[in-house]
Amino acid sequence: MQREEILPLSIIVHIDRFSLSKDLQLEALQEFKELCLSSGTEVMAEVSGKIDRPSPNFFIKQGKLEEIKELVRSHKAHLVIFNNDLTPSQERNLEKFLGTRVLDRTSLILDIFATRxxxxxxxxxxxxxxxxxxxxxxxxxxxxxxxxxxxxxxxxxxxxxxxxxxxxxxxxxxxxxxxxxxxxxxKEVNRYARRKGKEQVVALVGYTNAGKTTLFNYLTQNNLYAADKPFATLDSVTRRNDMPQLRNVLFSDTVGFISNLPTQLVESFKATLDDLSSADLLLHVVDISDKDHRFKVNEVDKILKDLGLSEKPCIRVNNKCDKLDILDLEDHSKNSHNQIWLSSITHEGFDSLFEAINFNLKGKINSNWISLSSDLGWLRAELYSTGGVLEERISEEGLIELHLESYQNDLIKLLDVEGFTLISNKQTQEAI
Ligand SMILES: Nc1nc2c(ncn2[C@@H]2O[C@H](COP(=O)(O)OP(=O)(O)OP(=O)(O)O)[C@@H](O)[C@H]2O)c(=O)[nH]1
Ligand SMILES: [Mg+2]
Missing domain, CATH: 1.10.287 (Helix Hairpins)
Structure with missing residues (x-):
């Protein structure tokens, strides 16, 4: 179908219906302005206001209507864009009264998506x-x-x-x-193929412009399009990890969220977002240098809840730390297994991220003595290749015994191998 054309000169209107604080209102207006600019229009004037109950005919009251009409006239604007959802009849009445095209928030976002x-x-x-x-x-x-x-x-x-x-x-x-x-x-077929293999998927989610793609590009050594504008990414992409600290991990980059995401978009993108449900772990990427980050974190949490993903293991990644005055990103007192701080540009703070990912995917690291039956020479070689073997000895019965450092989940899998026996330690056995 034909895309609605956005004309260059526009007046933008933000009407607050929920009595937001002054700060939040300014933020919302700023975000809306960025959306408009990134759709390729020149913003000539901004109008903001408040209403309790929208008028059925024009959405706004007569006074505002006159104010906008005057701005349209003086700036010779082609387009008025509302940061609200309008009914079709409100849109038509406004177009008639103002003598310009009128777009609402949903149409604007759909338009940006169509171009991207x-x-x-x-x-x-x-x-x-x-x-x-x-x-x-x-x-x-x-x-x-x-x-x-x-x-x-x-x-x-x-x-x-x-x-x-x-x-x-x-x-x-x-x-x-x-x-x-x-x-x-x-794609489902591909996912099945992965499931049969050993790989685990870590999906990056977050508000648009948080830095997901930049982080993804570093972790997978890819070169996907990342840019300082909303909705740089529209397609979810999954690629193999390229960091030696992580093993058998795939990363998925996804479309960014925004507050008041049009329902049609959520519905249409559901299949893409459904990919998230097969992920083993989510990284919720946050632009911590954005003064509005708390609001955005809440919005993302709401959407994750709508998608039934609240229970999924999740690490919050506070990105863009280079823009803040944080001296030591590797200071572990700040980091935990579900919250870490880093910069995807300077690449500081990544050791904590790797540790947190490994912990979430594989459990704690334990060291144990294990024994292998004589036919498990291949497993001995494999364990050596992971770098986890600390010592080796031969038991009185002539079995190979290894002092092994491994993730708890890896060890659990090894227990299924016939001829593999856990000798120590009592504590780990109880934990398993
Ligand atoms: N200073 C700084 N800038 C960053 C960092 N990470 C990302 N950026 C910048 O932030 C902007 C957005 O980055 P993207 O990676 O495209 O963000 P995204 O979350 O993928 O955005 P969408 O795909 O639109 O949802 C780009 O200009 C990046 O260069 C960081 O750690 N520090
Ligand atoms: Mg992106």
Missing amino acids: ASSHIGKLQVELAQLTHLSTRLVRGWSHLERQKGGIGLRGPGETQLETDRRLIGHRIKNLKKRLDRAHNQ
């Missing part, structure tokens, strides 16, 4: 979101379409144009869903 989607799945998802958005508008009253007769060859017998439009959109939505399912089944 590059992969096959990404494009399908955005089109599905746009069509779903459009179809609600059709149902809720695009009565003018009914007057557009003459679509020869398009209409079924006795249908009005509105019915035809709905039917065509309905078909297209169904078709898109089918194609998306197929594309995801293909």
Whole structure:
């Protein structure tokens, strides 16, 4: 379908409906402005205000309406963008009164997504979101379409144009869903292949612009697109870890979240976000230098809860520490297994991240004496290759005994191997 074109000169309007504090209101306006700029429009003026109850006809009150009209006139603006969701009739009434195009927040975000989607799945998802958005508008009253007769060859017998439009959109939505399912089944196969192997998946999640892709690129030595603008990433990508401190780990980079994410987007991206449910561990990446980070952390937590991911093991990664005055990032008193501090640009603080990831995926490190039966020479070699063997001796019965340092979960797996016996220590055995 055709993308709505955003014209260059715009007036942006932020109407607060929830009585936010002055600071939060300014932040919301700033974020909205960045969204508008990144969609490729020039912002000529900003209007903000507050309402308790939106007017059904115009959303805003008469005074604001006049103020915006005057700004449109003096700046010769082509477009008024609202940081709110408008009903189709409010949008139409506003367009008529102001004599310009009017976009609401959902249309704006959909528009940005449409320009950024590059992969096959990404494009399908955005089109599905746009069509779903459009179809609600059709149902809720695009009565003018009914007057557009003459679509020869398009209409079924006795249908009005509105019915035809709905039917065509309905078909297209169904078709898109089918194609998306197929594309995801293909990914499902890949996921199954991974499950059969030894690999574990660590997914990066977080608010848009937190630095997920920059962190991902370092961990996997990739070169995906990262940029100082919202929604730089739209497609989830999974790649093998490239850090020697981690073994058998895959990292997934995902689309960033934003507050008031349009429902159509969440629905359409559900399949992509569903990938998160198969992850073994989440890294919640936070831009700790952003003074609004607490609000953003809450928004991300809310979305994770909606997606049923609250119970998933999660490490909070406070990123962009280089922008703050934190002297020693390796100071472990600040770090724990579920919260660490680092900089994806200077690469400080990563030892703590590796430790936390290993702890979450594999449990504690223990050292134990174990014995191997004579046919387990291959396992002895494998254990040596992990670097975990501290000492070796031969028992009185002639068995190989190794003093082994290993992660608890690895050790549990080894206990299934016939001929592998744990000799010590009592404490570990109880823990297992
Ligand atoms: N100073 C500093 N800048 C960083 C750091 N990590 C990322 N950035 C910058 O932050 C901006 C956003 O980074 P991305 O990696 O694209 O962020 P993202 O979370 O992937 O964003 P979306 O894909 O839009 O959700 C870029 O300009 C990065 O260079 C960091 O540790 N320190
Ligand atoms: Mg990204």
